[in-house]
Amino acid sequence: MNPQPLPSPTDFSARAEYGREARRRTPRSSHAGWTPPADRFDPVALLEEQATTRVPELVPIRHARMLVSPFTFYRGAALLMAADLASTPVSGITTQICGDAHLSNFGVFGTPERRLVFDINDFDETLPGPWEWDVKRLAASFEVASRNFGASRGDRRAVNLAVVRGYREIMLTAAGSNVLDAWYDRIEAERFMASVEAERKAKRIERRQLKSTTAVIEKARTRDSMRAVAKLVEVVDGEMRIAADPPLIVPLDDLHPAGRTREDDVAQMKQLLRSYQSTLRLPRHPMEEFEYVHMARKVVGVGSVGTRAWIVLLRGRDDGDPLLLQAKQAEASVLERFLPASEFDNHGERVVNGQRLMQAASDIFLGWQRVTGFDGLERDFYLRQLHDWKGAADVDNFDVTGARFYAELCGGVLARAHARAGDRVAIAAYLGRSDRFDTAIAEFASDYADQNERDYAAFADAVASGRLEAASTV
Known part of the structure; x- marks a missing residue:
């Protein structure tokens, strides 16, 4: 990392010189391209190693989801890319990083003030580290996705450049802003839609993309606990229960050892929820007015499949006042093999603190807990609302103009997160005003997408040969 002493936060000139010195030491052009070392790891072996800490019967589902396409494989291959990024040049300037900044980990959600914002929404791998790693993972994700919808090489390059240009321009703006303006800056739905409308009027995107974006925003506003309850909860003998849909949703009652009663579950959950409340930010919290009803294990995502994730059904005033929380297992970040370990003993706390630092606004139910499982092993979890006005772009139906606009938007959002956290x-002084860093990362993204395709082919061969098991359903 950077051998120079860190400048005082109040010495803005010294901070800028720190960035320029980093540029002299690690030129922006040094980030270009990717060539795998001769002794590069076996990608299949790393995935096999990851599977050893996961729920065995769910690992084949993870493999099935990763097998769908090179893009879904990329989503599940954060560890592989972290291992590769560890050998790439870095400026020595660190910040809190997402650790898995691919394009599907951005979306809209509701703030505590009931505003709809666009931001990063997944922090499972967050850790202090080189800001370049997030930029490279994000740019490469757009290259992989653009190949998925058949974009030409020239169009893919334009999308990649848009990612980094969006990042660089917003970082430069943040660096020159008043302190609080930089901290408070965020993209609310109205600002987001105004940008989309401006792109349409300039004929840089089509009308159908404006309609699609409007639909995402409108749908997000309906995605709350009431809607989730309508989909996931049934009434059994007059009581609300999360409906079984194995293996994707399995109620707690169907998982615990023989001899354990529902009364045991209720008593343990009440204790755990009381302890979880101590990690919430508000001294007086609405959580106090909810009681435990039921819970179930739920398969989520792609890379996360196999880690333990639960949905917890709570009741407020009555059955017409439900709340669904998600409790998601937090293991050590994939970055911790290559960076200093987290300062937090609890990985749920690591995720929550990283999210609170990087996001413009965070869920008021965001907290953490350590739980002893039926097997006697302790595991860390973080909790949040299952649905809180969440929405995401339909990446499977992107075209070049939509991808380019979305790429620049995501790059800017990542810059805002890094600007708050580092x-x-x-960083702005390192980037400068030219496009040298942009072109270097665009080249890296193209080369790394080639690597992803080679790894995907090796993964598919491992499934075909029986070395890895993939489920017949995802």
Whole structure:
């Protein structure tokens, strides 16, 4: 990392010089391209190693989801890319990073003030580290996705450049802004839609993309606990229960050892929820007015499949006042093999603190807990609302103009997160106003998508040969 002493936060000139010195030491052009080392790891072996800490019967579902396409494989291959990024040049300027900044980990959600914002929404791998790693993973994700919908090489390059241009321009703006303006800056739905409308009027995107984006926003506003309850909960003998849909949703009653009663579950959950409340930010919290009803294990995502994830059904005033929380297992970040370990003993706390630092606004139910499982092993979890006005772009139906607009938007959002969590002045000084860093990362993204395709082919061969098991359903 950077051998120079860190400048004082109040010395803005020294912070800028710190970034320029980093540029002299690690030129922006040094980030270009990707060539795998001769002794590069076996990608299948790393995935096999990851599976050893996961629920065995769910691992084949993870493999099935990763097998769908090179893009879904990329989503589940954060560990592989972290291992590769560890050998790439870095400026030595660190910030809190997402650790898995691919394009599907961005979306809209509701703030505590009931505003709809667009931001990063997944922090399972968050850790302090090189800001370049997030930029490279994000740019490469757009290259992989653009190949998925058949974009030409020239169009893919334009999309990749848009990612980094969006990042660089917003970082430069943040570096030159008043302190609080940089901290408060965020993209609310109205601002997001105004940008889309401006792109349409300039004929840089089509009308159908404006309609699609409007639909995502409108749908997000309906995605709350009431809608989730209508989909996931049934009434059994007059009591609300999460409906079984094995193997994707399995109620707790069907998982615990023989001899354990529902009364045991209720008593343990009440204790755990009381302990979880101590990690919430508000001294007086609405959580106090909810009681435990039921819970079930639920398969989520792609890379996360096999880690333990639960949905917890709570009741407020009555059955017409439900709340669904998600409790998701937090293991050590995939970055911790290559960076200093987290300062937090509890990985749920690591995720929550990283999210609170990087997001413009976070869920008021965001907290953490350590739980002893039926097997006697302790595991860390973080909790949040299952649905809180959440929405995401339909990446499977992108075209070039939509992808380019979305790429620039995601790059800017990532820059805002890094600007809050690290030294925006130093990073901006390193980037500069030319497109040298942009072109270097665009080249890296193209080369790394080639690597992803090679790894995907090796993965598919491992499934075909029986080395890895993939479920027949995802």
